[in-house]
Amino acid sequence: MQKNNSPKTKSPLALIRSRWNSFDGCSYSNIIPVIEFTAELQSNDLTYHQPYSKRQQITYNLIQHLHDVEGWGYRVIARKMNSWGVKTQRGKTWSNSSVHSVLKRRHQRDIRIEDIRNKKYPTKVSRMIIKYYTV
Numbered sequence: 001m002q003k004n005n006s007p008k009t010k011s012p013l014a015l016i017r018s019r020w021n022s023f024d025g026c027s028y029s030n031i032i033p034v035i036e037f038t039a040e041l042q043s044n045d046l047t048y049h050q051p052y053s054k055r056q057q058i059t060y061n062l063i064q065h066l067h068d069v070e071g072w073g074y075r076v077i078a079r080k081m082n083s084w085g086v087k088t089q090r091g092k093t094w095s096n097s098s099v100h101s102v103l104k105r106r107h108q109r110d111i112r113i114e115d116i117r118n119k120k121y122p123t124k125v126s127r128m129i130i131k132y133y134t135v
Contacts, residue, residue: 032132033130033131033132034130034131034132035128035129035130035131036128036129036130036131037126037127037128037129038126039124039126040124040126041121041124049113049117055089056089059086059089059102060102060103060106062086063077063081063099063102063103064103066080067099067103073096074096074097074099074100075096077094077096077099078094078095078096078098078099079094081094081099082094
């Protein structure tokens with residue numbers, strides 16, 4: 001029987017495999033597929049949100065009532081609080097600016113909680129990219 005010495009023709013799949021295995025001198029087993037993407041998350045819940053103490057709440061309610069319902073000014077409220085023996089949160093006497101500060105800071109806090117802290121953000125995910133790395 002006579003051997004056929006003509007060159008063998010490779011199938012297209014075998015040709016692709018041989019080219020893939022010889023890509024940059026690396027073998028197929030050294031290539032690792034990696035999927036890359038980024039996820040962007042936003043949250044306002046990352047810090048501790050300390051609630052008002054009972055004392056702070058009672059002081060705020062009293063000052064708000066005297067100011068809004070009774071119509072008293074900041075100086076009058078400060079004088080009355082001092083005459084009643086009520087001290088500030090830090091144990092000092094009241095001034096018109098400290099009375100104003102209690103109302104202002106509480107209002108700012110309420111707005112911050114409503115508009116910023118309770119805001120829900122959508123989750124963002126970028127396009128997925130498949131990359132191949134060699135080991």
